[in-house]
Amino acid sequence: MRRTREPGVPVPLLVPAVLAVAFLVLPLAGLVLRAPWGELGPQLAGPAVGQALRLSLVSASAATALSLVLGVPLAWVLARSRARGRSVLRALVTVPLVLPPVVGGVALFLVLGRQGIVGRWLDQALDVTIPFTTTAVVIAETFVAMPFLVISVEGALRAADARFEDAAATLGADRWTTFRRVTLPMVAPGIAAGAVLCWARALGEFGATITFAGNFPGTTQTMPLAVYLALQQDPDAAIVLSLVLLAVSVATLLLLRDRWLSRPGAAA
Amino acid sequence: MRIRSSVVLVAVAVGALSACGGGDDGVAATTTTATSDDGGLGGTLTVFAAASLTDVFTDLGERLEADHPGLDVRFTFAGSSALAAQVTQGAPADVFASANRSQMAVVTDAGLADGEPQVFAANVLQIAVPAGNPAGVTGLADLAREELALAVCAPQVPCGAAAEDVFAAAGVEAAPDTLEEDVRAALTKVELGEVDAALVYTTDVTAAGDAVEGIDVPEAERAVNDYPIAVLTEAPNPQAGAAFVDLVRSEEGRQALADAGFRTP
Numbered sequence: 442m443r444r445t446r447e448p449g450v451p452v453p454l455l456v457p458a459v460l461a462v463a464f465l466v467l468p469l470a471g472l473v474l475r476a477p478w479g480e481l482g483p484q485l486a487g488p489a490v491g492q493a494l495r496l497s498l499v500s501a502s503a504a505t506a507l508s509l510v511l512g513v514p515l516a517w518v519l520a521r522s523r524a525r526g527r528s529v530l531r532a533l534v535t536v537p538l539v540l541p542p543v544v545g546g547v548a549l550f551l552v553l554g555r556q557g558i559v560g561r562w563l564d565q566a567l568d569v570t571i572p573f574t575t576t577a578v579v580i581a582e583t584f585v586a587m588p589f590l591v592i593s594v595e596g597a598l599r600a601a602d603a604r605f606e607d608a609a610a611t612l613g614a615d616r617w618t619t620f621r622r623v624t625l626p627m628v629a630p631g632i633a634a635g636a637v638l639c640w641a642r643a644l645g646e647f648g649a650t651i652t653f654a655g656n657f658p659g660t661t662q663t664m665p666l667a668v669y670l671a672l673q674q675d676p677d678a679a680i681v682l683s684l685v686l687l688a689v690s691v692a693t694l695l696l697l698r699d700r701w702l703s704r705p706g707a708a709a
Numbered sequence: 710m711r712i713r714s715s716v717v718l719v720a721v722a723v724g725a726l727s728a729c730g731g732g733d734d735g736v737a738a739t740t741t742t743a744t745s746d747d748g749g750l751g752g753t754l755t756v757f758a759a760a761s762l763t764d765v766f767t768d769l770g771e772r773l774e775a776d777h778p779g780l781d782v783r784f785t786f787a788g789s790s791a792l793a794a795q796v797t798q799g800a801p802a803d804v805f806a807s808a809n810r811s812q813m814a815v816v817t818d819a820g821l822a823d824g825e826p827q828v829f830a831a832n833v834l835q836i837a838v839p840a841g842n843p844a845g846v847t848g849l850a851d852l853a854r855e856e857l858a859l860a861v862c863a864p865q866v867p868c869g870a871a872a873e874d875v876f877a878a879a880g881v882e883a884a885p886d887t888l889e890e891d892v893r894a895a896l897t898k899v900e901l902g903e904v905d906a907a908l909v910y911t912t913d914v915t916a917a918g919d920a921v922e923g924i925d926v927p928e929a930e931r932a933v934n935d936y937p938i939a940v941l942t943e944a945p946n947p948q949a950g951a952a953f954v955d956l957v958r959s960e961e962g963r964q965a966l967a968d969a970g971f972r973t974p
Contacts, residue, residue: 572903657886657888670888
């Protein structure tokens with residue numbers, strides 16, 4: 442079998458790849474082309490934009506942190522434990538990926554709302570009401586975004602060589618130590634990639650947030666909600682807001698990529 | 710119903726991005742427009758109507774189809790502003806019915822309405838509370854109570870604009886916890902019992918049935934929403950469009966609107 446490699450990309454791959462790029466990039470180009478650049482200054486000067494952007498960044502980061510704390514252990518359980526019913530568990534925790542987010546928002550109401558199964562108790566016993574608060578925004582975003590993290594970390598765990606963990610075990614490390622000192626460093630790039638996906642999904646979250654957290658400037662109105670409402674009245678403002686969100690997310694992802702993702706996986 | 714708003718969002722986003730799209734469908738629809746032998750209407754009639762008209766218009770559409778067997782009536786119900794944006798982006802609609810004059814003005818200003826839009830109904834705001842009225846809401850002044858969970862429409866959508874007028878007229882400093890993206894979203898939160906009260910249209914309270922109680926707001930007379938309707942200049946099927954507008958404005962149409970809680974001229 443010849444092992445020489447033809448230069449360039451094969452045509453059957455090149456053509457669809459170029460189409461894919463066009464499909465994904467042209468709408469963004471449309472936004473940039475149609476943007477009312479002259480109005481950019483006045484549009485951005487309004488206090489609402491800064492407020493919504495700050496809330497978006499804070500809540501998406503909080504949702505990512507929450508997803509890391511809860512999602513990485515869940516990914517480990519899915520990838521490493523031998524418990525029965527893991528495939529059912531995996532299917533269950535990925536449901537938010539396919540559930541329309543607005544339905545997710547209603548589902549959160551049914552559990553954590555004032556009349557919800559858990560929320561009723563929180564409301565009466567602890568006087569804690571979750572809907573229409575920034576906490577509700579973080580919860581809605583976590584619900585929708587955490588599965589992205591879980592799936593990518595689980596993939597990284599499955600791809601990681603389990604023999605390192607076995608070796609650690611034979612050297613006397615218990616499973617918790619092995620997880621901290623061997624597994625975690627090994628799958629760090631996978632966790633980072635999952636966290637970025639999760640953050641990006643949380644940043645763009647709309648349906649579950651507007652349903653469960655409502656929409657109030659400064660408390661629950663994130664950028665996607667501000668964009669949607671601007672669209673009702675002033676499409677130019679909506680385009681400007683979208684561009685701001687786009688610029689911030691692209692800048693953040695580039696920054697993280699340089700700092701974090703391109704670093705080769707630092708195995709222990 | 711909740712899914713609809715995100716569908717609309719996507720539709721608007723797609724519409725906004727494909728600035729000159731939409732025309733092709735219109736042409737295709739025109740070719741299917743046919744007049745049957747008995748002089749009746751045929752083809753497809755596409756009506757864009759405010760979300761609050763969902764029940765009445767669906768009913769009237771079925772009546773029109775019953776009278777004209779060759780006719781297929783299709784509706785898109787959404788927030789008036791989203792629909793107005795779609796119409797100006799070239800969506801192939803025959804008729805546009807808006808929940809206020811300002812969104813109809815978006816369409817007339819673009820030169821897309823055929824003739825002067827006709828006001829066929831009016832809607833007035835009412836306070837909706839969950840069945841049993843657990844928070845004991847009695848009037849507009851209660852919407853200033855900080856301790857209650859309250860929903861009002863966002864000022865960008867018609868019911869929110871009307872709510873602002875009502876609060877201003879009454880001198881009430883409202884304390885909403887959420888500014889909802891459309892009136893049905895506000896109503897849903899009342900139905901779920903997640904808010905103690907919301908300011909919505911009388912027709913929404915009627916449509917919600919037993920789950921929701923309505924409380925009249927005398928101050929709401931200051932901000933009555935007029936509903937204009939127009940056949941569009943780019944209509945693929947203008948004859949059917951005109952027939953639908955006639956039906957809506959007929960005695961039969963007015964009765965159906967009144968039954969749903971609308972005021973009729």
